[in-house]
Amino acid sequence: MPSAHVPVVIVGAGPTGLTAATLLARYGVECLVLERWEGVYPQPRAVHLDGEIRRILDRLGVGDEFDAISRPALGLRLVDRKLRVLAEFHRNPTGGRNGYPDANMFDQPELEEILRAAVKRHADVTVRGDVEVTAVVPETDGVRVDFTDRTTDAAESVRARYVLGCDGANSLVRTSIGASMQDLNFEQRWLVVDVATTVELGQWEGVHQVCDPARAATYMRIGKTRHRWEFRLGPGETADDYRDIERLHGLIRPWTGTVPIEELELVRLADYTFRAQLADRWRAGRIFLLGDAAHLTPPFIGQGMGAGLRDAANLTWKLAAVLAGDLPARVLATYEAERKPHARTMIRLAKATGVAMTDGGELGNLLRRLITPHLHRVPGFHALVTDGVTPPLRRSELVVRPRLLGGRAGSLVPNAVLDEGRRYDDVAAGRYAIVTTVQPGPAQYGEIRARGWVVVTAGPGTELRRWLRRGGARAALVRPDGTVQCAARDLTRLYTAYAP
Numbered sequence: 001m002p003s004a005h006v007p008v009v010i011v012g013a014g015p016t017g018l019t020a021a022t023l024l025a026r027y028g029v030e031c032l033v034l035e036r037w038e039g040v041y042p043q044p045r046a047v048h049l050d051g052e053i054r055r056i057l058d059r060l061g062v063g064d065e066f067d068a069i070s071r072p073a074l075g076l077r078l079v080d081r082k083l084r085v086l087a088e089f090h091r092n093p094t095g096g097r098n099g100y101p102d103a104n105m106f107d108q109p110e111l112e113e114i115l116r117a118a119v120k121r122h123a124d125v126t127v128r129g130d131v132e133v134t135a136v137v138p139e140t141d142g143v144r145v146d147f148t149d150r151t152t153d154a155a156e157s158v159r160a161r162y163v164l165g166c167d168g169a170n171s172l173v174r175t176s177i178g179a180s181m182q183d184l185n186f187e188q189r190w191l192v193v194d195v196a197t198t199v200e201l202g203q204w205e206g207v208h209q210v211c212d213p214a215r216a217a218t219y220m221r222i223g224k225t226r227h228r229w230e231f232r233l234g235p236g237e238t239a240d241d242y243r244d245i246e247r248l249h250g251l252i253r254p255w256t257g258t259v260p261i262e263e264l265e266l267v268r269l270a271d272y273t274f275r276a277q278l279a280d281r282w283r284a285g286r287i288f289l290l291g292d293a294a295h296l297t298p299p300f301i302g303q304g305m306g307a308g309l310r311d312a313a314n315l316t317w318k319l320a321a322v323l324a325g326d327l328p329a330r331v332l333a334t335y336e337a338e339r340k341p342h343a344r345t346m347i348r349l350a351k352a353t354g355v356a357m358t359d360g361g362e363l364g365n366l367l368r369r370l371i372t373p374h375l376h377r378v379p380g381f382h383a384l385v386t387d388g389v390t391p392p393l394r395r396s397e398l399v400v401r402p403r404l405l406g407g408r409a410g411s412l413v414p415n416a417v418l419d420e421g422r423r424y425d426d427v428a429a430g431r432y433a434i435v436t437t438v439q440p441g442p443a444q445y446g447e448i449r450a451r452g453w454v455v456v457t458a459g460p461g462t463e464l465r466r467w468l469r470r471g472g473a474r475a476a477l478v479r480p481d482g483t484v485q486c487a488a489r490d491l492t493r494l495y496t497a498y499a500p
């Protein structure tokens with residue numbers, strides 16, 4: 001029997017796979033998502049996403065639904081074992097440069113329900129749960145994906161032009177392309193606990209990171225009645241040692257204080273091994289790796305899940321453009337070139353935070369008291385931890401940066417409020433945009449429109465004009481994913497820098 005054909009097969013229906021499917025559908029690309037489980041994975045996992053990722057949720061059409069289940073956080077505090085503050089990094093809880101709170105707390109199963117409902121609204125996406133992908137085989141003009149229906153045991157195949165491996169840390173797709181994870185030397189066992197209570201704990205509403213080699217810990221409120229704790233496990237300890245609220249109570253009491261134990265409900269408990277890993281290659285021909293299949297980030301800066309959504313946002317518009325014949329297939333090489341260094345930087349920052357929390361014994365505690373108040377001076381840490389901004393993407397065919405001065409290329413355009421009261425993302429709506437302080441002439445306008453691009457005028461006194469000026473530019477070409485492709489002193493030079 002001949003197998004079915006579909007432009008894109010996505011293996012895995014976690015947040016990364018569902019994001020990729022919804023974004024592709026928005027570009028009119030049909031796809032099939034294959035997932036081992038029927039429903040949402042119920043264990044405690046990600047709890048935070050930043051303002052950049054919140055913008056991606058808007059593009060999926062789930063921004064308002066997310067706001068209804070999430071809670072802005074005030075920032076990140078490093079505290080000592082007695083919960084005395086060593087350093088504090090503030091986040092804008094109302095609207096930063098992305099137009100949304102810089103730090104958003106949530107419960108991952110709730111977010112996944114929203115993402116699943118959103119993908120079902122697109123006729124171009126089919127999600128098949130309860131199937132096991134058994135092989136991903138490159139062919140001359142596409143890829144064959146073999147899978148088994150776990151209910152009937154029937155073997156099936158589908159042919160795709162491209163395959164996205166969003167199948168998590170133990171990715172079969174990764175193995176199929178002969179890629180392997182590089183270990184970035186971080187491995188710790190932690191207990192992860194969600195507790196519900198209707199009693200107000202009265203804690204500072206941000207992320208509390210307890211820097212204590214004897215018992216490093218994290219606490220944060222993630223919902224109206226929901227709280228997350230994470231504790232580093234000692235040698236020989238397991239999650240089972242804390243399997244009920246009575247056994248757990250000693251660990252969480254520094255935050256719950258006098259709240260009676262009967263008012264605390266243990267919702268979920270698991271032990272996880274936090275790792276730092278990066279796949280050595282993210283692509284083989286028409287097969288790509290995204291999310292945990294490509295990178296594992298320790299959770300200490302809350303950037304693990306978001307990295308997968310960044311992958312999906314980076315790759316999908318390129319794939320859609322290549323499938324439509326608007327861009328040459330060679331631009332697909334920019335996915336790994338741009339995303340891999342970014343993921344590596346975020347993993348390093350997360351590792352550094354983890355090490356600051358857990359290393360060095362008593363001497364470490366002394367150094368922490370001296371050094372942590374100055375952490376914001378470290379490059380990279382400064383941008384992320386003090387401004388909630390992740391690093392710009394490296395140079396690629398689709399990020400044209402001047403060699404000496406960085407300029408704006410590779411960074412995300414602010415989601416500024418424009419003249420009409422709408423924000424940048426609503427106006428650009430997933431298309432290329434020219435952001436310019438000077439109106440293009442009629443001929444240029446015609447050319448821009450013919451390409452299907454939008455013109456966003458950065459008038460006097462506007463946020464976008466200030467942003468351009470601070471980057472030494474008067475015009476920028478912004479990609480459909482919001483990344484600046486190139487910026488220049490005027491529109492003509494912008495066209496020269498842009499090489500389609």
Ligand SMILES: O=C(O)/C=C/c1cccc(O)c1
Binds near residue numbers: 048091207299300303
């Ligand atoms: O830096 C932030 O805004 C958030 C950090 C964070 C979030 C969630 C879990 C963590 O361990 C850290």
